[in-house]
Amino acid sequence: MVKNITIFTTNTCAYCVMVKRFLDTKNHTYDVVNLDEQPERQAEALALSGALTVPVTVVTKDDDTREVIVGYNLSKLAPAIA
Amino acid sequence: MANTTDLPKHDVIIVGAGPAALSAAIYTTREDIETLLFERGVPGGLAAITDWVDNYPGFVDGVAGLELATALQKQAERFGAVIELGEVFSITDEGDWKRLDTTSGDMLAKVVLIATGSDYKKTGAPGEQEYFAHGVHYCATCDGAFYRDKRLVVIGGGNSAVQEAIFLTRFATHIDLLVRSTIKASDVLQTDLQKFIDEEKITVHLNTTIDEIVGEDGSVVKVAATKDGEPTDFPTDGVFVFVGLSPNSQFVKDLVELDEIGLIIADENLMTKVPGIFAAGDIRSHATMQIASATGEGATAALKIREYLEGRKHPAQN
Numbered sequence: 001m002v003k004n005i006t007i008f009t010t011n012t013c014a015y016c017v018m019v020k021r022f023l024d025t026k027n028h029t030y031d032v033v034n035l036d037e038q039p040e041r042q043a044e045a046l047a048l049s050g051a052l053t054v055p056v057t058v059v060t061k062d063d064d065t066r067e068v069i070v071g072y073n074l075s076k077l078a079p080a081i082a
Numbered sequence: 083m084a085n086t087t088d089l090p091k092h093d094v095i096i097v098g099a100g101p102a103a104l105s106a107a108i109y110t111t112r113e114d115i116e117t118l119l120f121e122r123g124v125p126g127g128l129a130a131i132t133d134w135v136d137n138y139p140g141f142v143d144g145v146a147g148l149e150l151a152t153a154l155q156k157q158a159e160r161f162g163a164v165i166e167l168g169e170v171f172s173i174t175d176e177g178d179w180k181r182l183d184t185t186s187g188d189m190l191a192k193v194v195l196i197a198t199g200s201d202y203k204k205t206g207a208p209g210e211q212e213y214f215a216h217g218v219h220y221c222a223t224c225d226g227a228f229y230r231d232k233r234l235v236v237i238g239g240g241n242s243a244v245q246e247a248i249f250l251t252r253f254a255t256h257i258d259l260l261v262r263s264t265i266k267a268s269d270v271l272q273t274d275l276q277k278f279i280d281e282e283k284i285t286v287h288l289n290t291t292i293d294e295i296v297g298e299d300g301s302v303v304k305v306a307a308t309k310d311g312e313p314t315d316f317p318t319d320g321v322f323v324f325v326g327l328s329p330n331s332q333f334v335k336d337l338v339e340l341d342e343i344g345l346i347i348a349d350e351n352l353m354t355k356v357p358g359i360f361a362a363g364d365i366r367s368h369a370t371m372q373i374a375s376a377t378g379e380g381a382t383a384a385l386k387i388r389e390y391l392e393g394r395k396h397p398a399q400n
């Protein structure tokens with residue numbers, strides 16, 4: 001089961017909107033870290049994803065295991081939240 | 083291969099959900115023509131990943147690309163357009179029906195509109211592939227924020243390169259714009275660019291070709307280039323590449339006629355050489371590569387599709 005979801009986004013990122021819409025359609029709530037508003041958390045996004053890009057979606061499960069999905073990648077995101 | 087009669091059937095399938103496709107869908111669905119769109123990326127297409135659109139009619143102060151794309155999508159969905167997030171791999175002409183091989187399996191449509199636009203071209207330089215998303219990028223609105231207070235290189239001299247270089251100045255301390263020959267961007271953009279050159283935020287390097295994107299410890303550190311025939315290094319934290327677009331037409335290259343750069347040739351009704359298969363927007367040969375023209379062509383294609391479908395119902399009217 002999913003415990004919580006965090007999405008790292010920016011104001012102008014279209015693929016971030018797609019991730020949010022997808023999670024909305026699956027009735028998942030999520031926290032948003034907007035890197036335009038919180039640039040100090042950029043290093044955290046980079047450490048999690050290993051890539052200089054957004055969206056980065058972090059799905060934490062009930063057993064505290066984490067799955068990090070880089071970009072708008074439904075083939076990874078869909079099973080991660082199932 | 084499944085028997086044709088067992089396959090899902092649609093009146094119209096639109097390949098892509100960019101501005102051309104969404105506008106066509108607004109028109110077809112509003113006229114009760116059932117329409118399914120396939121989108122392998124983001125609805126809104128290139129418009130959705132463009133920071134700011136200043137020249138789309140009706141917006142006095144311009145509009146964010148993402149906002150325009152979202153509005154087009156919602157408008158199409160309001161009339162009943164269905165957008166499936168998936169890809170069309172190929173299309174086969176079976177006469178009255180067109181068969182599409184898609185991520186959701188094979189399906190049939192009476193009419194297909196190809197509105198697949200283009201994708202960013204790569205430079206092919208060593209290091210480009212290796213450092214993709216780790217210092218090499220193709221989408222400023224997606225990845226620009228990672229370069230706050232950093233130095234950047236932007237490669238290209240057309241509208242997109244200049245527009246995106248200007249956008250990236252909101253993050254980067256300085257941008258070297260590497261241009262193979264001369265700047266080809268519109269006069270308006272060149273005037274805007276001059277302001278940033280004067281402020282020493284952007285330096286333009288003409289006659290500059292890139293040889294390699296060089297990294298150290300997993301990060302990009304410089305672009306090795308040749309400027310005016312001399313090897314020249316451009317130290318940088320990241321590289322954004324905007325060297326043109328490559329048409330998304332490979333999946334229909336054996337079906338429709340393509341021009342020498344791979345754009346789809348269509349007649350004045352926006353129909354390709356295959357009856358029932360139309361093309362609109364950036365993917366059409368001689369398109370003007372603007373959102374306003376793409377939406378206009380989408381509307382025209384929809385009206386021509388309606389005529390085509392009615393013509394099929396009432397052949398005597400032809």
Ligand SMILES: Cc1cc2nc3c(=O)[nH]c(=O)nc-3n(C[C@H](O)[C@H](O)[C@H](O)COP(=O)(O)OP(=O)(O)OC[C@H]3O[C@@H](n4cnc5c(N)ncnc54)[C@H](O)[C@@H]3O)c2cc1C
Pocket residue numbers: 097098099100101102103120121122123124125126127128129132134135136137138168169170171197198199200242245246330333362363364365370371372373374376
């Ligand atoms: C950086 C940049 C800035 C720009 N700025 C402006 C501007 O300020 N003003 C302006 O008017 N124009 C601008 N443009 C041009 C404008 O974005 C395009 O002209 C317009 O988006 C074209 O619309 P389209 O629907 O034809 O194609 P696209 O927007 O390219 O949409 C095509 C869609 O089809 C999808 N697709 C492709 N192949 C398949 C397949 N096989 N299966 C499923 N889906 C598929 C793609 O994922 C894409 O979403 C800009 C372009 C760029 C790159």
